[in-house]
Amino acid sequence: MKSLSSLSALLLAVMxxxxxxxxxxxxxxxxxxRPKWAGFNPFGMVYIPSGTLTIGQSDQDVFxxxxxxxxxxxxxxxxxxxxxxxxxxxxxxxxxxxxSVAHETxxxxxxxxxxxxxxxxxxxLDYELSSEELGDMYxxxxxxxxxxxxxxxASLKFKYQWIDWQKAAHDKTATRTSxxxxxxxxxxxDTLCWIRxxxxxxxxPHSRNYFWHPAFDDYPVVGVNWKQATAFCHxxxxxxxxxxxxxxxxxxxxxxxxAEWEYAARGGHDISPYPWGGPYIRNAKGCLLxxxxxxxxxxxxxxxxxxxxxxxxxxxxxxxxxxxxxVSEWTSSAFHENAYINEHDLNSDYRYDAKEDDPEAYKxxxxxxxxxxxxxxxCQTGTRTWEFQDTTKSYIGFRCxxxxxxxxxxxx
Numbered sequence: 001m002k003s004l005s006s007l008s009a010l011l012l013a014v015m016x017x018x019x020x021x022x023x024x025x026x027x028x029x030x031x032x033x034r035p036k037w038a039g040f041n042p043f044g045m046v047y048i049p050s051g052t053l054t055i056g057q058s059d060q061d062v063f064x065x066x067x068x069x070x071x072x073x074x075x076x077x078x079x080x081x082x083x084x085x086x087x088x089x090x091x092x093x094x095x096x097x098x099x100s101v102a103h104e105t106x107x108x109x110x111x112x113x114x115x116x117x118x119x120x121x122x123x124x125l126d127y128e129l130s131s132e133e134l135g136d137m138y139x140x141x142x143x144x145x146x147x148x149x150x151x152x153x154a155s156l157k158f159k160y161q162w163i164d165w166q167k168a169a170h171d172k173t174a175t176r177t178s179x180x181x182x183x184x185x186x187x188x189x190d191t192l193c194w195i196r197x198x199x200x201x202x203x204x205p206h207s208r209n210y211f212w213h214p215a216f217d218d219y220p221v222v223g224v225n226w227k228q229a230t231a232f233c234h235x236x237x238x239x240x241x242x243x244x245x246x247x248x249x250x251x252x253x254x255x256x257x258x259a260e261w262e263y264a265a266r267g268g269h270d271i272s273p274y275p276w277g278g279p280y281i282r283n284a285k286g287c288l289l290x291x292x293x294x295x296x297x298x299x300x301x302x303x304x305x306x307x308x309x310x311x312x313x314x315x316x317x318x319x320x321x322x323x324x325x326x327v328s329e330w331t332s333s334a335f336h337e338n339a340y341i342n343e344h345d346l347n348s349d350y351r352y353d354a355k356e357d358d359p360e361a362y363k364x365x366x367x368x369x370x371x372x373x374x375x376x377x378x379c380q381t382g383t384r385t386w387e388f389q390d391t392t393k394s395y396i397g398f399r400c401x402x403x404x405x406x407x408x409x410x411x412x
């Protein structure tokens with residue numbers, strides 16, 4: 001019996017050794033030693049399956065804009081944040097950038113396996129002990145208020161790179177260097193938008209407290225322009241890649257295209273005006289179903305005078321909260337009145353990466369969902385509107401998506 005076991009072990013060893021050879025078994029078996037991939041489900045996101053929808057206005061085009069003509073399209077599956085990005089989630093980004101600037105200033109660097117100089121995150125920061133070395137990060141002299149030691153948030157900038165895949169595909173003369181783009185973005189939200197957005201209106205408490213006070217941790221972040229929202233997505237990708245360094249993930253967190261946003265907002269209810277279906281904005285008990293501006297300006301009637309918590313009200317059938325109202329949301333899409341005519345019916349996407357010297361009209365980005373200060377028309381799933389990409393408002397936020405790799409999450 002013992003000799004039989006030894007023989008089995010020997011045969012197994014021979015098989016393992018032979019399977020590692022270059023010739024394999026003489027058969028077409030595909031490349032060996034491929035990394036395992038069982039999919040992933042990012043925290044705080046819900047899976048939106050591939051499907052078809054009819055984009056465009058599902059009700060009367062009140063302003064006769066003809067900017068959202070109906071069109072049947074198909075969308076690949078993706079994950080989407082179940083809520084708008086909150087103040088506390090965005091604060092994680094701000095604090096990461098703050099710490100990275102401090103590490104850079106203090107010279108806390110190490111060399112990675114490829115010879116690149118990177119931040120040594122193992123070094124603990126003590127802002128009190130390092131106050132002199134980090135002096136440039138704080139307001140000094142006349143800039144200091146009542147002697148308080150406050151960070152100069154203008155110094156918090158996030159640097160990142162991105163690849164222009166459209167140029168790589170269409171410009172035959174493009175080189176690798178020409179398709180790699182670099183950007184640097186100030187990350188701190190514009191808290192003064194609460195005052196700037198409303199003339200002769202007392203909103204200073206929100207300017208002072210909305211982003212920092214724990215009372216608003218779970219409220220959607222506002223005062224973030226399109227470039228800052230895009231930078232957040234790049235940072236989130238970097239954070240994920242560092243955590244899952246051993247897994248082959250080539251997809252990135254990003255802003256949704258407006259087609260993806262509308263598909264997700266409808267929650268499987270095709271040709272319905274609202275995320276819950278519709279056609280009404282109240283339920284059977286007469287309760288309003290979103291945070292917007294009812295009637296002629298009875299702001300608190302829906303339960304929220306300004307913004308509300310990001311998971312307020314019932315989610316749609318995909319499990320997404322506040323796809324109507326609360327805050328309008330940035331998409332990756334450029335705004336053009338006739339975009340639907342030009343878009344393909346497969347993963348429709350109309351994008352343009354505006355340059356600094358481009359005309360202002362080229363810098364318009366699509367907003368979706370309506371906000372706490374909008375009438376119900378803007379909360380409809382088919383309504384399109386826009387804002388300039390460098391604009392910050394007290395009623396504009398965002399959420400992220402990431403493309404699902406595979407046919408369906410149910411395959412695993």
